[in-house]
Amino acid sequence: EAGVTQSPTHLIKTRGQQATLRCSPISGHTSVYWYQQALGLGLQFLLWYDEGEERNRGNFPPRFSGRQFPNYSSELNVNALELEDSALYLCASSLWEATLYNEQFFGPGTRLTVL
């Protein structure tokens, strides 16, 4: 069974540009989570989508946004890029059942560099 996939592996942008990162969840998973791993800041929760809806977001400005498509894949968009947006962006997916904890499985990440 294929795991969580992310594209591109690396992305280089300049300040002020927009970046689009993509994530394909494990087949059957309806929830997608985005995390940012910036140098010195650790792993921080960004966004959570389930069944096409944004369920929660972390403490990030509105220029971080995304969406989830009918096939449950997801995009993370970062507008007006700033140097401090340089980070590894990790996507995770999970099933979603109310009575259970839903294990998150992580993808390999997209490394975004803002010059």
Next chain:
Amino acid sequence: AQKVTQAQTEISVVEKEDVTLDCVYETRDTTYYLFWYKQPPSGELVFLIRRNSFDEQNEISGRYSWNFQKSTSSFNFTITASQVVDSAVYFCALSEASRNQGAQKLVFGQGTRLTINP
């Protein structure tokens, strides 16, 4: 608010030594989950273990063992007879158990970079 603290930023040991990675957490929830993840140089997070707050039983899996103590809000991870392949960044994480808004997100510690030298 939830918080996870991994006080050890970096640890370096010689192969075959035992090493313990510390994790202290804070939460007001009575039901929660604790995790350890391994992040090798490739960047992908590899799940190691999950414990729920009602299960304080320690666990051993091969050379890995975990000590969960609610009284001290700690969830420490020990690698016995360490090997070079254990070199990685290890993250401790915490999650709420409710299905309310915000549930299921993982709150990570800062990570401990473990280097096993041959």
